[in-house]
Amino acid sequence: MKSTLTLLAAGSLRRAFIPLQAKFTQQTGIAVDMVFGPAGLLRERIENGAACSVFASANRQHPQALSDAGRAHGLQPFARNQLILTVKNTPETAAKDWLALLSDNSLRLGTSTPLCDPSGDYTWQLFDSLDVDYPGLGASLKQRAIPLVGGRHSLSVPPGEIASRWLIQQDLTDLFIGYAHYASALDGDRSIRNITIPQPWNIRCEYYLAMLDESDAARQFCQFILADEGQRCLRGAGFLAVSDED
Structure with a gap:
């Protein structure tokens, strides 16, 4: 009888892990039930007793907390990412660079939700980084930022949509910071x-x-993610491998 794994994974991994899982199951016969969502909220589900064989988080903090509590083991990095700005394409924004866009108080700024979703945490780190060289900008951005997704009561982005584009097209924001x-x-x-x-x-x-x-099934799945074929799936979805240079 073949095993079935339950994977809880950061929502940003969906485009990489759907083909990755299909290849893994084809090669091993091991089925993988996948649940995607904000990693912070997934961690809470695990802490509250949700079934999970493997947890793939967009940061170290959440799996580390499970490890510290004796609930998880074998922590290892498997991919990297960065942040980008996505902006509504208008004559007013077309000529502005990244700093001018972030400094434009007339633009509504959408983000993910800190603490619940690592994307929000990384965005707040970005604000702190900017504040070092542009004093006051980071604090201003934290005041302007509207956490629109990734929270407990956030908007539900339709399946297949990318949050940044959907939020802009729905006129819910003008500028979004995402992966x-x-x-x-x-x-x-x-x-x-x-x-x-x-x-x-x-x-x-x-x-x-x-x-x-x-x-053994959980171990095989983690090994597959870290091996060449799994890393190709991640790169194909736009991620950086751990070994890649910035």
Whole structure:
């Protein structure tokens, strides 16, 4: 009888893990039930007793908390990401660079939700980074930021939609800070524009795996993610491998 795993994974991993899981199951015969969501809220579900064989988080903090509590083991990084700006493409925004856009108080700024979703935590780190070289900007951005997704009572983004584009097209925000791996999927949409946040201000977003059971199936799945085929799926979805240079 073949095993079935339960994977709880950060929502940003959906585009990488759906094909990754299909290849893993095809090769091993091991089925994987996948649940996606904000990693902080997934951690709470695990703490409250939700079934989970493998936890794939968009940061180290949440699996580390489970490990510290004796609930998880085998923490290891498996992918990296960065942040980008996505802005409504208008004559007013077309000529502005990343800093001018962030400094424009007339633009509504959407983010994910800190504490619940690592994307929000990374965004707040970005604000702190900016404040060092542009005093007052980070504090102003924290005041302006509207956490629209990734929270306990956030808007529900329709299946298949990317939050940044959907929120802008629904006229819920003018500018959104999100993960850079979505850029390739957003390319070609002339209603929006993606702008790179340059170094040294951009944030290194690190993704971590943790096992919550001792099964061979869970171990095989983690090994598959870290091996060449799993890493190709992640790169194909726009992620950086742990070994990649920024």
